[in-house]
Amino acid sequence: MKPDCIIDVLDKLGSIISNFLSLSEEERVAKYPELSTAVLDCHEQNSWFVKPFVINSLKGVSQWLNKDKLWSFYNENRIKFAKTPKTIGLIMAGNIPLVGFHDFIIVLLTGNKAVVKLSSKDTILLPTLVSYLEKDFPEIAKHISFVQEITDNIDALIASGTNNTMSYFSYKYGQIPSILRGSRNSVAVITGNETAEEIEELTKDICLYFGMGCRSVSKIYLPDEECIKQIQDSLSAYSWMTNHKDWSDNLRFQKAMMLTKGETFYDCGPVIMIQESKLNSPMSVVHFEIYKSIEEVKKSLKALDSMVQCVVGDAKIDNSWVPFGKSQYPDINDFADRINTCDFIMQL
Known part of the structure; x- marks a missing residue:
């Protein structure tokens, strides 16, 4: 798939999520039964994933997923689409719904393959979203796979978790280029x-x-x-x-x-x-x-x-500070730990 196709895929996902959020509860169930069920099942799987917070996570990621914003991000970060896709392992934390989604879309935007190990506390939402994409863009399946365990047969690793899990990942995947994010x-x-x-x-x-x-x-x-x-x-x-x-x-x-x-x-x-x-x-x-x-x-x-x-706090004091109420709505250019994952992947 080419860059414009990947952006079309992500734009489509943004439309699906935005439409879902705009509907009443009854309309959501009628038009998007799988996603409606997934939102409820998330809470069954993880008691901390209450419905208002799952909905909020969908709202948060949807703001990144439109063509204008994606192309702007693509150009601002001077993304060079991979001629030969690399395999990027993603180990996702389970503290909040869709917490690794930013890494996921960057792997796709750079033309690479995402091999995703989901947290046992958050196995429902992302695969459900991907299933909607596969209906309209079956070729996207070649770029995404969900696995029970990340092997060392990858070109790079991006993992998030606690400081203790990062020590383990550093030991296990020490020979592989990686971004390991601990507690902050x-x-x-x-x-x-x-x-x-x-x-x-x-x-x-x-x-x-x-x-x-x-x-x-x-x-x-x-x-x-x-x-x-x-x-x-x-x-x-x-x-x-x-x-x-x-x-x-x-x-x-x-x-x-x-x-x-x-x-x-x-x-x-x-x-x-x-x-x-x-x-x-x-x-x-x-x-x-x-x-x-x-x-x-x-x-x-x-x-x-x-x-x-x-x-x-007040951005007039420091322009790097986030406005009140916006900490959980990062912009697509807000890289976790201030490490540019686009640069990391393109340098492989």
């Missing part, structure tokens, strides 16, 4: 001048996908503790999360632990906030740190750069 977190910076709407948007960055993504905000820099009240009020939009058994169990456990230790915390409904300098926070907990100046924050973030996926 994201942070937010509050100045105290935010609007109510911006704070409401921040709650998306905290709560979407139960805070399990590398782009989920696990720590907030605050000028003072008075800012917490506004965050606390806005988090009520996600109070439904406390009805999720596993989340609720974690929340109760964390509260009990802190009460036992005599630690002070803020009960914000679906999450609790505690003053803590560490970047990584336990599930259902958001850390906060009080700062004296923005320059102090920038210095702290520079030291943490290798552990931070993105920073949410």
Whole structure:
């Protein structure tokens, strides 16, 4: 397949997802029964994949899948379509739905073959989407395969997971060119001048996908503790999360632990906030740190750069910061860990 054909395929997928999202529940079932079933089955397979978050993941990837954006991305990254396709192994994490989709489309856009090992926690959604493509573009099947295990019969590997799994992959696939992504977190910076709407948007960055993504905000820099009240009020939009058994169990456990230790915390409904300098926070907990100046924050973030996926805040302070509410909606040019996967693949 040629570049224009691949882009036609991905544009078609974008249309399918966008049409699906625009329909009522009854219309979705009638027109896209397989995808409707997949959305429900995702939750049966993985209790963390609740329907609103699965729908949100489809919304997130659909924004990349239109001809104009794909051609712009293709040209901006000076993609050289492979004359002889290479085989790229993709090991996908299962923390949020479709978490490896960006790698998947880049392998296709560069003219290569994707050999995909899905997480056991997320085996339904991507194959369902691919099945729709194969109906109209049967030749795409030559570029995509799903496997139980990635062998060393590949030209390169892109894998995402925890730091522990990355150590294992580094050992197992050490002789193969690879991008290995371990654990990262994201942070937010509050100045105290935010609007109510911006704070409401921040709650998306905290709560979407139960805070399990590398782009989920696990720590907030605050000028003072008075800012917490506004965050606390806005988090009520996600109070439904406390009805999720596993989340609720974690929340109760964390509260009990802190009460036992005599630690002070803020009960914000679906999450609790505690003053803590560490970047990584336990599930259902958001850390906060009080700062004296923005320059102090920038210095702290520079030291943490290798552990931070993105920073949410006012782009007027730093143009690399992501607007409130947008951390879980990365642009197609937002490469994970700031490693350009197009360049990596084309240099093989």
